[in-house]
Amino acid sequence: MRLRLLDLVARPAIVTAVAVLVLRGLTLASRFLLSLLLARMLSPDEMGKYGLVTAVLAFALLGLGLEFYSYMFREMVPATPERRVQIIADEAALGGLTFLAAAVLSVLAVFAGLFPARLAPWFLLILLTEHLSLEATRFLVIMSRPICAYVVVFLRGAIWVYAIAILMFTVPSSRSLEAVLIWWGLGGASSILFTAISLRDLPWRELQKRRPDWIWIGHGLRTARPFMLTAAGALIISYVDRFVIDAFIGRDALGIYTFYSTILIGLLSLGSSVSHQFLPKVIAGYAAGADFYRTALRSFFWSMLALVCATTALSAVAMGPMLALLGLSTYAASIGVFYAMLPGIFLRMLADVPSYALYAARSDKHLLICNLGSAAVATLLNVVLVPVFGLYGAAFAGGIASAALLFSLVGFAVHRMRENFREPGATEPVGLPTDPDMLYP
Structure with a gap:
């Protein structure tokens, strides 16, 4: 009986399910910890700034990704490894253009006084790392690598929270919104590094002298358009109140x-x-x-x-x-x-x-x-x-x-x-x- 139980526990499917559950649980727990940490260490004014930054980030991420993954998912599932790296490269080209547009808009927002200049560099760093790691998670899920995918999620959204919690309790000078954003960016960067290691076995050499397929990208954007509008609606329900409260109260x-x-x-x-x-x-x-x-x-x-x-x-x-x-x-x-x-x-x-x-x-x-x-x-x-x-x-x-x-x-x-x-x-x-x-x- 004991040997059967050990054999059951050691099965790959069971190990994967448990690992994913633990990683997901730690990530969700970190969000709860972060809310308590910020309330304890930051003033309500700084907490309000954090609320605006996260709300703007959610919309900026939607604008950066354009829900293109809803089209990419269908295309990537049956694709060969060679075709998968081409899809990744094409989506990266699209992301490069949208990030450039986001950077220009951020600079204009700073000059217009709509966004604090001291937070803008960290906001752009987080925007870039969040987008890359979010897409990396989707790639890994499609490639049937769920443990790697949720390690990326954990690095991107959780490990830096536990690290900065220790830092804020031990180093009072770190209790600032800038410190939170810096560590957030570092967490995203670590997830990207892990992704690069996880995907090193793909045939990246196939991309030599290859140009982005803008026709394919355009078709994907047209397909993804209704999903982008649906996602925008969901984000408005979640975050519009923050902008109204900031304006009126x-x-x-x-x-x-x-x-x-x-x-x-x-x-x-x-x-x-x-x-x-x-x-x-x-x-x-x-x-x-x-x-x-x-x-x-x-x-x-x-x-x-x-x-x-x-x-x-x-x-x-x-x-x-x-x-x-x-x-x-x-x-x-x-x-x-x-x-x-x-x-x-x-x-x-x-x-x-x-x-x-x-x-x-x-x-x-x-x-x-x-x-x-x-x-x-x-x-x-x-x-x-x-x-x-x-x-x-x-x-x-x-x-x-x-x-x-x-x-x-x-x-x-x-x-x-x-x-x-x-x-x-x-x-x-x-x-x-x-x-x-x-x-x-």
Whole structure:
């Protein structure tokens, strides 16, 4: 019995699953640690600046990548090693052009007084390393190297957090926003170095004297356009409140709101990570027929409901004692805002179920309508409610936008389930739902 157990544990699939789970868990835990660390070590004003930087970064990353990976994924899966390096090179050429545009816009923003000059170099460094390591993660997943992929995720998003936590507790002079951004950039650079080592076995010599295939790149951009708009809608729902709060209330209030939203975005990222595990089952269920599709969605729904209930309840119970234990009285005075934000994140996490149901059914137009519509609701309500109700207005706007997203997705998903199903095997992925790693705390 013992030998059988050891043999089971030693199987490659089991080892891979455990390694990925541990790496993903450490990465998600680092986001929670980072929110507490910044609240403890930085002033609310600096926390507010961090909130703006991360919000701008999320949109800049979307502009840098243009969701091109949704097209690249389909092309790269069946490709030979020689073709894969060509695809990587073409995407790198596209990324070089978009980064140049981002750099020019950043310089213009600094001269216009819209972005602090002292943070601009570190912002560009993080933007570059985040983009490269995010794409590297996708390449490694496509190449069936999940452990390497999640090592990249860990290096990019977690290890530097643990390092700077030790540094800030031991060296008081390191307790600054610049130090956070520098270490963030170093973490991204380490992930790129690891990626270069992991992909050294590919036939890179095939790229000698080869020019980028701009026709292929243009076709990919046209294919990826609806996914870019859908992702933009999701980001607007997550981050538009920060810009409105900064404009109407002030940077200190934004710092308090950013602290709470970092924790909630961590919960959203956890939910998205779990949702991604159900995606293959939902796609396979849709291809197999109505009964299998409903069974996959039913299992997905109850699993997500249990996760959402547990995480939101635990957060609600633990937040007050945690703030008291850490002595964060400034943030504790506004804890009501956190409770007002919880229903929104509850609904947003549940929205993954109908979203993935529509994705599996290739209802891209419906996904686009729901995300852009909810983004418009979030923007309008933030502009209307924040000047009147302050931070509570932002929380209410987020909750209503999340409700609009969930119920519109459910409506389209129910309608889609009543239609005739395609023949088995007719479904193939043409893109991916919003990547949880595109959301930054």
